[in-house]
Amino acid sequence: LAKTTQPISMDSYEGQEVNITCSHNNIATNDYITWYQQFPSQGPRFIIQGYKTKVTNEVASLFIPADRKSSTLSLPRVSLSDTAVYYCLVAKGGNNDMRFGAGTRLTVKP
Amino acid sequence: EAEVAQSPRYKITEKSQAVAFWCDPISGHATLYWYRQILGQGPELLVQFQDESVVDDSQLPKDRFSAERLKGVDSTLKIQPAELGDSAMYLCASSLVGPYEQYFGPGTRLTVT
Numbered sequence: 001l002a003k004t005t006q007p008i009s010m011d012s013y014e015g016q017e018v019n020i021t022c023s024h025n026n027i028a029t030n031d032y033i034t035w036y037q038q039f040p041s042q043g044p045r046f047i048i049q050g051y052k053t054k055v056t057n058e059v060a061s062l063f064i065p066a067d068r069k070s071s072t073l074s075l076p077r078v079s080l081s082d083t084a085v086y087y088c089l090v091a092k093g094g095n096n097d098m099r100f101g102a103g104t105r106l107t108v109k110p
Numbered sequence: 111e112a113e114v115a116q117s118p119r120y121k122i123t124e125k126s127q128a129v130a131f132w133c134d135p136i137s138g139h140a141t142l143y144w145y146r147q148i149l150g151q152g153p154e155l156l157v158q159f160q161d162e163s164v165v166d167d168s169q170l171p172k173d174r175f176s177a178e179r180l181k182g183v184d185s186t187l188k189i190q191p192a193e194l195g196d197s198a199m200y201l202c203a204s205s206l207v208g209p210y211e212q213y214f215g216p217g218t219r220l221t222v223t
Contacts, residue, residue, distance in 0.1 A: 034211070043114075043201050043214025044153065087152055100145075100152030 004088045009105040018075045020104050022088030025069050033064060033071045036087045038103070044087060048073070075106075083108045112136045114215035116202050122221045128190035131218045135184070135204030141165075143212065144177055144187050145201040153201055159185065192222045 005023040012018045024033070032051050036044035048055055050062040050071070061074040075082060085103040115134040123129045135142050140161050145153035156175065157167040161182040170177065174193070179185040189196055199219050203212040 036212075041199075041217070041219070043203065043217050044212075045214065046211045049211065099155065103152050 004090055004101050006086075006088050006101060006104045008102065009107070011107050011109060012078055013109050014079055015077050018078050018082070018106060018108075020073045020075075020086055020088075020106070021070055022073070023070050024088070024090045027068050027090055031068075031090045033062065033068075034089045034091060035060070035062065035073045036089065036100075038085045038087065044100075047086075078106075078108045080108050080110060082106065112213075114202055114204055114213050116200075116215035116218055118218055119216060120219045120221075122223065123192050125194055125222050126191040128188065129192050129220065130189075131187045131200050131202075131220075133185045133187070133202030133215060135202070136213055139204035139206055139213070140182070141205045142179060142185050143203040143205075144185070145203065147199040147201055147217075149198075156187070189220075192220075194222050196220060197222045 003026060006020065010020060032049055034049040035047040037047050038044040048057055048060045048062045050064050052064050052068060055062045063072040063074065073086060083106060085105050087100050087103040089100060114136055117132050121129055142159040144156045146156050147153040154169060156170045157177045158165045159179045162179050174191060175189055177185060177187045187200060197220055199217045201214055201217045203214045205212045
């Protein structure tokens with residue numbers, strides 16, 4: 001089971017780009033990388049998932065280097081409503097084994 | 111947009127009492143998860159179902175917790191007897207195939223007094 005390491009907290013300002021990096025040194029060949037967002041008193045919400053290189057959707061981008069031992073979630077032009085906890089997970093393809101870590105608490109300031 | 115339903119949203123119970131939580135996943139989602147989240151921590155997987163079968167319950171405290179998904183649709187998580195340390199948010203999630211994209215419900219906030 002690949003363990004993930006993220007910064008405990010980050011601060012940013014409205015309009016800035018935020019990059020949150022996750023380390024997963026023991027990632028296996030068939031592991032996927034998934035990011036979730038969680039607001040207080042709500043369940044986590046899926047943001048993005050990737051296997052290698054770069055993935056982009058309407059809310060974020062995910063950058064994965066060739067060795068796949070880390071990944072970076074990029075949030076363009078954050079707003080106050082992006083203040084939340086962000087979780088990086090590594091899950092085996094076809095295997096139901098997923099563990100949440102402590103996450104990164106992002107605070108966006110005006 | 112389809113959502114995962116959970117009830118109740120809030121529950122206050124005294125220690126040693128029994129408590130139950132209900133979850134109705136998104137229609138067609140074969141995989142269902144129950145998580146426990148203590149304030150300030152990430153969700154901890156308690157049990158995972160594939161249809162009506164338990165796939166993983168290695169983190170479920172089986173002396174007091176039980177979970178079922180009899181018809182492979184909705185699910186119930188029970189605690190008996192409740193202890194003070196069980197106070198937490200209990201989250202239910204479902205997914206179409208495997209763990210790739212889970213959809214979470216609003217959770218049940220349990221307070222044990």
